[in-house]
Amino acid sequence: MICFFFFIILNQANTHNWPYLPVISYYNIAFMLEAEIHNTQLFFIIDTGSSVTMIESIYKQSQTFQNLNQTYEQQYDLGKCKGIFGMDRLVLSKQLYIPQFTMAYGTCQKMPFFDQYIGLMGLSNRFQVKHVFEDQQFHSSIFGLEFRKNNESRLYYNITNIEEKVTWHQLNVDHRWMIKMLGVYIDNQDVTDIFTGSAFLDSGYSCLVLTQNQFAYIWEKNLKSLCKIIDKSIYCDCNYNNFPNFTIYFEGAKIVIESQNYFPYSYNDKLCKLCISQHNRDYLILGLPFIMSTTVLFDKTNQKIGLVDSFDIHQISPIYFHLQLIMVSTLTLVIIFYASQKERTFVKVDIELRNLEYL
Numbered sequence: 001m002i003c004f005f006f007f008i009i010l011n012q013a014n015t016h017n018w019p020y021l022p023v024i025s026y027y028n029i030a031f032m033l034e035a036e037i038h039n040t041q042l043f044f045i046i047d048t049g050s051s052v053t054m055i056e057s058i059y060k061q062s063q064t065f066q067n068l069n070q071t072y073e074q075q076y077d078l079g080k081c082k083g084i085f086g087m088d089r090l091v092l093s094k095q096l097y098i099p100q101f102t103m104a105y106g107t108c109q110k111m112p113f114f115d116q117y118i119g120l121m122g123l124s125n126r127f128q129v130k131h132v133f134e135d136q137q138f139h140s141s142i143f144g145l146e147f148r149k150n151n152e153s154r155l156y157y158n159i160t161n162i163e164e165k166v167t168w169h170q171l172n173v174d175h176r177w178m179i180k181m182l183g184v185y186i187d188n189q190d191v192t193d194i195f196t197g198s199a200f201l202d203s204g205y206s207c208l209v210l211t212q213n214q215f216a217y218i219w220e221k222n223l224k225s226l227c228k229i230i231d232k233s234i235y236c237d238c239n240y241n242n243f244p245n246f247t248i249y250f251e252g253a254k255i256v257i258e259s260q261n262y263f264p265y266s267y268n269d270k271l272c273k274l275c276i277s278q279h280n281r282d283y284l285i286l287g288l289p290f291i292m293s294t295t296v297l298f299d300k301t302n303q304k305i306g307l308v309d310s311f312d313i314h315q316i317s318p319i320y321f322h323l324q325l326i327m328v329s330t331l332t333l334v335i336i337f338y339a340s341q342k343e344r345t346f347v348k349v350d351i352e353l354r355n356l357e358y359l
Contacts, residue, residue: 016156016164021093023153028264030113031147033121036091038062044121047204048177051126053103054081055119060105064089072104079110098135112205125300126175133157145203146295149261166306167253177201177298179305183249191217198283201296206287207275208262215278227274235271253310255294262289
């Protein structure tokens, strides 16, 4: 018993031996880096879904600002950003000095938190724009996110020596951190959508975004009786034990999202905000609830994502899930076929009965 308890303590205290920057959590709905531009303090929201780093136009007044005479415009799901590109010196977390870094200076409409003191740190995998950890002073552009609810969060950078257990997954889209996904389980229920085979890892404002069918399932079974809609957001009973865990399967790995990780903060003593939503696209968005459930490495050079300390499931391969989907599809077709045959029989009988009336 003592040995087991000692193992748990060691496991919880385990940290990765990479250089890192401390990450600041804002109610677990935004994770930020402290920064400094020309002696002015600000914060950057860490966003793997954004291609550029964006700050307010006011920072063009810096004495070290260099105008690159190129405009920028980007439409996001939440809002629109536009401005001009420029360069300046940047200090992150009072410890990492970037002598020249390209940023977009402008405004963002309807983007949460974006203001004079908070910008966006773009960390997407677009080759056209370099992110901050591709600076020439680093030996590696690999960075890692380790977000934790109500605990110390870190952004690892210049990762060169990877001794931890990592499963690597090749990107299947050339401009997003998107990888192949095999299956989705809600507790022990398989809710894998046969038309959804990819997962987009977004550290910005994103929650766990499911397909409409998956969301409808969890709403009817788990959420409807315990949640209410307030100001277009869903708030639920704060007893996490009443809600299911999600298990996301990848080739050779699985990640479990515990219920506490998709409730970022408490609305009051009885209700907690739900960080699960839906969309009608052919991929899932694995946002902050997913990243808070593991440590994720982003390798732009080799176009890969690494899941650290994920459960090793080499015995489960894509063939396993493909067979399941084939069986489900076959069963569905059989049901549709017999239903159509039954309908044809009824039509045939109805016609025969009508013909009898004229005899």
